Amino acid sequence: MGEVQWPWQYSFPPFFTIQPNLETRKKQLDAWRSLVLDYCRLHKIFIIDVREGEHLPLFNNTAISRKLSPQAINTVLEVLLSTGNAGMVDKSSRSRWYVYWHTVDEWATIVYKWAQDNAMVNTVCTFYELTNSSGDLNGLDEGILVKALKVLEKRQLAEILTLDSGSGVKFFS
């Protein structure tokens, strides 16, 4: 797991204040969006809790003693939401968010491709098998996996099964 290449904005104090000027804010939030996605991809972070945000170096630059306030984190995550790169874990609270550095559709494609590559089409496999395989799917959050599988269900390429020892899925060709 390599170190993050922090962009120049990360050490620019105004980056941690949401800018009131609309044009400036757009640029700022764009930068935040790509930074959050890069960071989460690198560290395999699937869920961000806004209340815990300041414990992530992502939102807290101790070198210049600036951190993004919880409201500001929410603002950033809403931008991610609008591009399909985030979603609320629980619709009623806005504090826990999924971060999709692959969108759900992309995850669905990746899962199906894994099934094809590993000759799992027309067989049943458990979630455990999926999330403990080598490759992109390793460590994938189950919540996101279910969402991806549901997309495959809609495409009629898979069906989620409830097994005795947990959940599983059957892929179709």
Next chain:
Amino acid sequence: MDRFEYAKLDPAETVICGHKNVTLYDGDYKTSFHRGNIILTATRFFWTLGEAWLSLQLRYIVYIECTVTDTLFGSKIKTIVIHLLPSDNTNPGPVACVTGNYIKLDFKDKVPEGFFDVFQKTIGEKKWLIGKIPHHIRTGIGGIEKNIYEKQKASDVSITDAFKDLDRLMITAKDMVMISKNISEKIKEKQGAISDDETVRFKSYLLGLGVDDPVTRSSFTDSNSYYTTLCKEIIKIIQVSLDEVGGTMALAEVYCRVNRARGLDLLSPEDLMHACFMMNSDTSSPIKLKQFDSGVLALQSSMCEESVVLKKIVEALKISGSLSAQELSTSIGVSVLLAKEYLLTAEKNGKSCRDESIEGLKFYLNKFLEEN
């Protein structure tokens, strides 16, 4: 006798009548107050002998009567009986304890002609009530209101008194301004006599005295023309200093400077503001009133373009990297309020961006937009 107290005749009291050789009786008993003089005033009755003075307030007297005494040579009136109310006297007197409800005045020969009638009449007039009457009325809400009214009246009078001197000063000050004007004109005539340097210095002192003929409300009948004239005066006063400070001046500072120049007949903030609003309706005015987004009002010279100010802010930001309103105000010499407005204007135009932290609000060059 306990109604009597030690009290001398007040010089302000008017003596109605007085008689000699009168002995006091407490009830039917003769007292040691023997053959003294009696004096009757409108409110009190005195018995005196040598240094001793006794007084009886007439309000105690219920009624008086004469008693007839039989003698060898027939009957004559020698004694007056005075019936009294119970005592509520707290002042020291010759007798402390109650002995009877009446006293007697015993005249040596007979009661002087007419004394009894005069005494009766004096008691009947009840003059002692007069001083008290207003106090009796002044109770309740009416009394309180009257009290307040009287206090206000008194303070009104004292305020008017206090400012009488100031009025006189104002009149004299007008003369002073006239004199200074005369002197400066004379100096102009005799330009050669004193050195230019001195003239200039002296003139600057005189100018410091202020505006020769300030525009006052009293010289106008309608407020519109008053404001228009006032507006012209303000432009005249402020133009030079406005250019000195870089073209923009917050209205509070304008207010101070204008009133400093007037010296007397000071303007109210409202009048100044109304006059400044007139600047914007007059297109030829070299100074405009500008309202920033935050509501701050400032006068701005028409020479002072926004783009020029922005350029200045960007320069300042480039030099120092980051700036708070405080820092900018010291580096370009404007008030903190205006410095903040400048920075916000720069932000609005995308030239700067903000950094809010525990250290306060700071502004940086807008690298977000610059990078692309």
